[in-house]
Amino acid sequence: MNRFLRYISHSGYLLPAALTGYLWLKGQWPHLPGWGCPFLALTGIPCPGCYLTRATSAALQLNLHQSVELHAFGPIVAAGLIAWSIWALRAKKFIPPGLNLKIVTLGSLALFGYWILRLVATYGFNLNGPTAFPAIAYANTLA
DSSP, rough: OOHHHHHHHGGGGGGGHHHHHHHHHHHHTTSOOOOOOOHHHHHHHHHTTTTTHHHHHHHTTHHHHHHHHTTHHHHHHHHHHHHHHHHHHHHTTTTTTTTTHHHHHHHHHHHHHHHHHHHHHIIIIIOOOTSSHHHHHHOOOOO
């Protein structure tokens, strides 16, 4: 068992490529298993990352229009995953050295700001445009 754990701990660099590959497959076959958003399930309000998995899968399929419709950060996350996968496979490391925390912080703040914009557009103004959450905008057209 100790040998297995040692092998797993030394192969973490494969995780970014595995995740990217799975998301690409999920874009081809959406019925593949996954899990829903616990925040949405508990509160009924989409979280900042809601629809980001679908948007990233669409971007990895080069369906950028659908990706941006689902979540504006979809193409950005897809490009980041591809870059991270290539780097991790070349360097055989999971976390890039010199990871700039300022960029991570700015990206997180931008994601949070985009989420607030979507919440206000969807729930505050009942808009069905590109800033609205897709499922909610679809439900609003049925009512």
